[in-house]
Amino acid sequence: MTVIEEVRHTLAVAALHGEGRVTEGAESVRRSYPLSQVYRLLEPGPVVMVTTSRKGRANVMTMSWHTMMEFEPPLVGCVISNRNYTFNMLRATKECAINIPTVELADKVVGCGNASGRTVDKFEAFRLTPARASRIQAPLIAECYANLECKVIDNAMVTRYNFFVLQVVKAWIDRTRKHPRTIHHLGMGHFMVAGRTIRLPSRMK
Amino acid sequence: MTVIEEVRHTLAVAALHGEGRVTEGAESVRRSYPLSQVYRLLEPGPVVMVTTSRKGRANVMTMSWHTMMEFEPPLVGCVISNRNYTFNMLRATKECAINIPTVELADKVVGCGNASGRTVDKFEAFRLTPARASRIQAPLIAECYANLECKVIDNAMVTRYNFFVLQVVKAWIDRTRKHPRTIHHLGMGHFMVAGRTIRLPSRMK
Numbered sequence: 001m002t003v004i005e006e007v008r009h010t011l012a013v014a015a016l017h018g019e020g021r022v023t024e025g026a027e028s029v030r031r032s033y034p035l036s037q038v039y040r041l042l043e044p045g046p047v048v049m050v051t052t053s054r055k056g057r058a059n060v061m062t063m064s065w066h067t068m069m070e071f072e073p074p075l076v077g078c079v080i081s082n083r084n085y086t087f088n089m090l091r092a093t094k095e096c097a098i099n100i101p102t103v104e105l106a107d108k109v110v111g112c113g114n115a116s117g118r119t120v121d122k123f124e125a126f127r128l129t130p131a132r133a134s135r136i137q138a139p140l141i142a143e144c145y146a147n148l149e150c151k152v153i154d155n156a157m158v159t160r161y162n163f164f165v166l167q168v169v170k171a172w173i174d175r176t177r178k179h180p181r182t183i184h185h186l187g188m189g190h191f192m193v194a195g196r197t198i199r200l201p202s203r204m205k
Numbered sequence: 206m207t208v209i210e211e212v213r214h215t216l217a218v219a220a221l222h223g224e225g226r227v228t229e230g231a232e233s234v235r236r237s238y239p240l241s242q243v244y245r246l247l248e249p250g251p252v253v254m255v256t257t258s259r260k261g262r263a264n265v266m267t268m269s270w271h272t273m274m275e276f277e278p279p280l281v282g283c284v285i286s287n288r289n290y291t292f293n294m295l296r297a298t299k300e301c302a303i304n305i306p307t308v309e310l311a312d313k314v315v316g317c318g319n320a321s322g323r324t325v326d327k328f329e330a331f332r333l334t335p336a337r338a339s340r341i342q343a344p345l346i347a348e349c350y351a352n353l354e355c356k357v358i359d360n361a362m363v364t365r366y367n368f369f370v371l372q373v374v375k376a377w378i379d380r381t382r383k384h385p386r387t388i389h390h391l392g393m394g395h396f397m398v399a400g401r402t403i404r405l406p407s408r409m410k
Contacts, residue, residue: 037392043269044389044397045250062409064248067272069284069366077282077368079274103403110405157362161274161370163282184249184389184399187242189407192249194389195400198308202315202394204267 030131033146033171038074039205041100041146041171042066046182047109047191049099050080051130052089053138058130059117060141061086062109064185066098071205074168076150081162085117090164094152095136098166099144103181103193108143135170145180147172235336238351238376243279244410246305246351246376247271251387252314252396254304255285256335257294258343263335264322265346266291267314269390271303276410279373281355286367290322295369299357300341303371304349308386308398313348340375350385352377 033041042048050061066078076098080087090096101109108126115122123130123139130139133149140147149172154165184192238246247253255266271283281303285292295301306314313331320327328335328344335344338354345352354377359370389397 040392043250044391045248045269064250065273067282067284068270069368075366077272077366079272106403106405110407110409113407113409154365160359161280161282163274165366181400182397183403185409186249186402187245187410189404191403191405191407192387193400193403195386195398197391198311198388198396198398199394200311200315200396202318202396204315204318204390205392 029174029176030147030172031175033173035074035168035171036072038148038168038171039068039071041148041173042076042098043068044182044194045184046100046194047185049101049109049112049141049144050078050086050090051097051099051138051141052086052093052095054089054093057117057121058123058139059085059089060112060122060126060128061117062113063098069165074148074171075153076148076166076168078164078166079162080164087162089117090152091155091158093137095138096150096152096166097133097136097138097140098148098150098168099141100146100148100180100182101141101144102177103183105143106183106191109183133170140172145174145177234379234381235352235377236380238378240279240373240376241277243353243373243376244273244276246353246378247273247281247303249387249399250389251305251399252390254306254314254317254346254349255283255291255295256302256304256343256346257291257298257300259294259298262322262326263328263344264290264294265317265327265331265333266322267318268303274370279353279376280358281353281371281373283369283371284367285369292367294322295357296360296363298342300343301355301357301371302338302341302343302345303353303355303373304346305351305353305385305387306346306349307382308388310348311388311396314388338375345377350379350382 129142334347
């Protein structure tokens with residue numbers, strides 16, 4: 001599979017309202033991205049949006065506390081507070097997607113950070129389009145320029161630090177986005193927008 | 206103590222050469238920085254320089270695989286490969302400093318990333334100025350705009366993932382730097398330079 005199929009996703013909130021609301025994905029421009037290169041997406045430290053789903057209910061969480069832990073297979077460590085709705089969904093399903101937004105989505109990123117999935121269907125509230133993943137049940141966010149399908153492989157530090165170790169099992173990127181302006185959390189409402197790129201004679205991978 | 210004293214640091218390499226070379230710190234402009242605010246320095250994901258020292262020998266390592274794990278006391282998780290000279294120094298001393306450089310230091314950052322402390326005294330080779338820390342033996346890098354003195358508090362994931370949990374016990378910042386342009390590693394010689402800052406109605410800490 002090289003292109004994500006669009007998915008017709010009946011939102012839980014719409015169902016609650018007795019509406020047959022269906023959200024369709026935008027024409028997908030995502031292409032498979034090599035797992036060996038995933039570190040290049042996360043290592044600069046962007047704010048990401050973590051998606052989970054359980055019992056037909058999907059959620060989105062804004063997150064900045066993550067780090068690469070291994071190149072290949074790509075391992076990602078992240079802290080997801082046990083106060084977040086996502087925490088129990090991730091513990092139960094052991095699956096999530098890490099979606100990387102750009103500055104155009106900043107309002108939605110902040111909106112998702114301010115709301116809780118306990119009371120809000122964030123896909124609907126922030127008009128995000130769920131797209132079907134290939135290896136996990138959780139939806140991808142179609143508007144994000146990159147999507148990483150992840151499985152929890154190590155829970156050992158969850159009790160003490162809320163720290164999950166994830167393995168990225170499939171990665172997608174929108175290759176039409178040549179200069180994705182990621183956003184980086186500075187705290188208290190401030191975000192740094194990714195600036196220019198420089199090239200240096202680094203021998204680091 | 207509110208200002209780091211300058212330190213006269215006789216470099217190991219100079220000693221090897223039979224010279225009495227002494228490096229003096231620049232006039233210090235560092236001020237104490239609240240531990241509760243440390244996440245605001247690391248959460249955006251900058252490349253950092255980790256300093257360690259053991260038996261009179263100091264080292265510098267370039268690192269990007271780090272994440273905040275707790276606000277206060279500030280905990281930082283980081284991966285330091287067991288192929289790095291720093292790995293054993295950190296395991297033995299359980300102390301390091303995380304120094305945050307800006308783009309003006311990019312050449313030194315890359316130089317430190319390309320070299321190994323086994324064969325090179327990086328403070329000398331890259332003309333970095335060691336400054337005395339208050340709570341640890343490892344030197345701070347005077348040229349960096351922020352410095353975090355850290356102690357290893359958890360080794361449980363070192364064997365499996367080379368993952369150390371550090372507690373920041375003292376933080377310093379150069380408050381004269383109003384717009385520090387941190388650099389963020391994109392891999393293969395590419396770095397993103399921190400761009401503009403935007404403000405959004407986020408309720409996230």
